[in-house]
Amino acid sequence: MANNEFQSLQGMSDIQAPEIFLWQMMEERARAVFNSYSYDELRTPILEKLSVFQRSLGDTTDVVKKEMYSFKPSKHELAMRPEGTAGTMRHLAGRGEEGLNARVFYIGPMFRYERPQAGRKRQFHQVGVEATGEPNPLADAEAIALQKSLLDAWGLTGSKIQVSTRGEPSDRQPVADGLRAALQPHLSDLCDDCQRRIDENVLRVIDCKNENCQKVVDQVPSAIEFMSDASRAYLDQVIHALENMGVEVTVNPKLIRGLDYYVHTVWEISHSALGAQDALAGGGRYEISLGKKSVPGVGFAVGFERAIMALNACGIEGEQFAPDCGLWLVSLGESALTENMKLAAELRSKGIRCGMELAAKSMKAQMRKANRSGAAKVIIRGDEEIEKGTVMVKDMAEGTQEEINLEELIRDA
Template sequence: MGSVRFQPLQGMSDIASPEVFLWQALERKARETLRIYGYRELRTPILERTPLFIRSMGEATDVVQKEMYRFEDRGGRDIALRPEGTAGAMRYAAGLGPNATGERLYYLGPMFRCERPQAGRKRQFHQLGTEALGPPLPAADAECIAMQVQILAAWGLGGSEVKINTRGTPEDQVAVASGLREALRPVEGQLCEDCRRRLDMNVLRVLDCKKAGCRERAAALPPITDFMAQASREYLDEVLRLLERLNILATQDPGLVRGIDYYAHTVWEIVHSGLGAQDALSGGGRYRIELEGAVVEGVGFAMGLERVVAVLQAQGQTGEEAADRPRVWIVTQHPSAFEENLLLAQTLRLRGVACGMDLAQRSLKAQMRAANRAGAAWVVVRGEAEMTSGTFALKEMATGQQQEVEMPELMERLEVLPA
C-alpha cells in the first residue's frame, strides 16, 4: 500500500485505462453531434476572479456561499476555480456585445466544488455544457433539448427521462415566491425543519423536499405557473408543443426547481434512475445574466460526465471495448536480431502502424505472452534463422497460423501502405 502522502485530494481521482477510453469515446461522439448543430468549442480559463461567479450564479446560492475553491493569489486577487462553465462563457459573450446573438458555444472540462463527495459527485468533476446566445425563443429552447437527447442517443445511453418546467420572468419569480409563502404559511408548523428555513431562504426548494409530510403539502399547492403572467405560461406551452413536434418525449414537472439565480423561463433536467440520490445527468435552462452593464441572454445546459460514465458502466461498458491495441507485436528469438527488430518497429511506426515489442529482451515465451496480452493481431518473430535467410516469421494470433515471408509480402500482409 502506498503512503498516505501522495493520495489524490479528497473527491479527486485519476481517470486511467480502461475507463479513460470510455471518456475519449464520449467526448468524440459529443463533439460530433455538437458540430452538426453548429456549436463551436470555447475554452475558458479554469481560474477566474471570484466576483464573476458571484455575479453569474447569485450571491445567495450554496455554490457561491460554501462550495467554491476560493483563495487569494500572490497579487492579493480574490480568485476561484470555476464551479461551473456558464460564468466564463458569459464573460466571453459579454465581450461580444451585440454580436453575441446567434453564437453557439460549448465547453468541456473540469469544474470544482468543495463539497462532500458521494455517488455521482466529486470535487473535481467534468461537465459538457452549451450556450446558445440570443433573446428568448421557444424554438431555441426546444432545439437545445432535442440536441441533448441526440447526444445521449449517440452515447447509446438508454433509460433517461426529460423533465421540464418554467421559472418565468424575474417578475414572475417574485410573484411565485410570495404566492408560495402565502400558501404555505398556514401549514408552516407541519413542514420539516429544513423546509421552515427554506420558506424564507428559498421557497422553491420546498417543492422538491424528500420528506413525506412536505411532499403532501407541496402536492396540495397550485402549480407555480398559476402565479405567473399569461405570457410566461404560453412560452412554456410553446416549448412543449415544439418538443412534441420534434418527437422528443418530455414530461412537465411542476415541482422541478433549479437553484441558480440566472435561470428565467424554461428549465429542465434529464434524470436517470439507478444513479442514486444524485440522479440528474444534466440540467439546463434559459438564462439572463447582467454583466458589466451588458445583458447576456441564452439557453444552455450542463451535463455531468461522471454520471454519464456511471450509467454507461452500469450498462456494461468498461472502456476495454474501445481500448487501443497494437496491430503487430515484434518478437525477438535471439539477441542478434534485437536491434534489427528495433529498427523494424520504428519503420512500421513511421508508417502509422501501431506496434509493440519487449525492450527488456525476455524469453520468447514471455514475449509471446505479452503479445497476446496486448491484443496484437499479428506477431513477427525474428531470430537466428530469419537473420540468415532475410525472412520474417509472420503469425496470425487469431488462427495460430504462421509462415515465413519476405519484406514486401510482410508489408502487404500487415496492410502497410508503400513508403
C-alpha cells in the same frame, strides 16, 4: 493505495484505461454532435477572477458561497471554475454584438469543494453548450433536442427529461407570495428545514425530499399556476416545438433549479441508475448579468461522471472502445532487437499499434507478454529470419504461423 503519498486528492481521481476509452468516445461523439448543430468549441481558462463567478452565479448561491476553490496569489482573488457558464459569458460579453448571438460548447474539468459521494467529485467534468440570444421558445426546444441527441450518440437509454419554467423575472414575487400563502395553513406538517425555507426560499420547499412535505406540496397549486399567461404560453410553445421534433419530455412543475439566473424554461435529465444525485444533466434559459451588461441565452451542462454511471448501467463500458491491439514484435538476439526497432518505427508510421520488449528476455517471456497485450498477430524475428529477409507471423488465436518476406509484411500492413 497503502501510502497516501501516491494518492490523488480527496474527490479527485485519476482516470486510466480502460475507463478512459469511454471518456474518449464520449468526447469525440460530443464534438461531432455539437458540430452538426453548428456549435463551435470554446476553451476558457480554468482559473478566473473570483468576481466572474460571483456576478454570474450570484453570490448567495452555495456554489459561490462555500464550494469554491479560491485563493489570492496577488492583487486579485482567483477561483477555479465551478461550472462552465460564467467563463463563457465573460468571454462572450467581451465580444460585443457578436457575443449576443453565439453558439459555443465547452468541455473540461470543473471544481467544487464538496464532500464526495456517489456521482459527486471535487474535480468533475462537464460538457455544456450556450446559445446566446433573446428568449425564444424554439431556441430552448432546440437546446433540449441537442442534449437528447448527445445522449443518444453516447448510446444512453433510460433517461428521463423533465421540463418546467421559472417564468419571467416579474413572476417571481407573485409565485413566492402565492406559494407562501398556500403553504402557510400546512406549516406544522412541514419538516424543520422547510419551516425555515418557507421564508428564505419557498421554491426549495417544493423539491424537499421529506415525505410529509411532499404530501403538503401535492395539495397546493404549483408554482406555474401563479405565473403570468405569457410565461405559461412560453412553456407551451417549448413543449409543442419538442413534440414537433419527436422529443419526449415530462412537464414537472416541481422541478427547481438552483441558480438565480434562470428565467423561463428549465430542465433536468435524470437516470434511475444514479443514486441520490440522479440528475446527469441540467439546463435552462438565463439572463446573466455581468455588471453593466446582461447576456440572455439558453444552455445546458452534462456531467461526465454521472453520464458514465448511467452508461455503465446500460452495459456500456470502456473496454468496448479500447483501441485495436495491433501487433507485437518478438526479438531473438541483439541484432533482431535492433532490426525490430526499425521495423516497429516503420509500422508505427503507418498508424499501426506495435508493442515489443526492449530488454533481452527469453522468447517464452516475450510470448507471454505478447499474449497479454491482446495482439492478434505476433511477428517473430531471429538471426535466421534477418539473414533471409523474412519474418515469422503467428496468428495468436489460431496458433498457426507462416514465414513471409519483410517487404510483403510492410506493404500489406
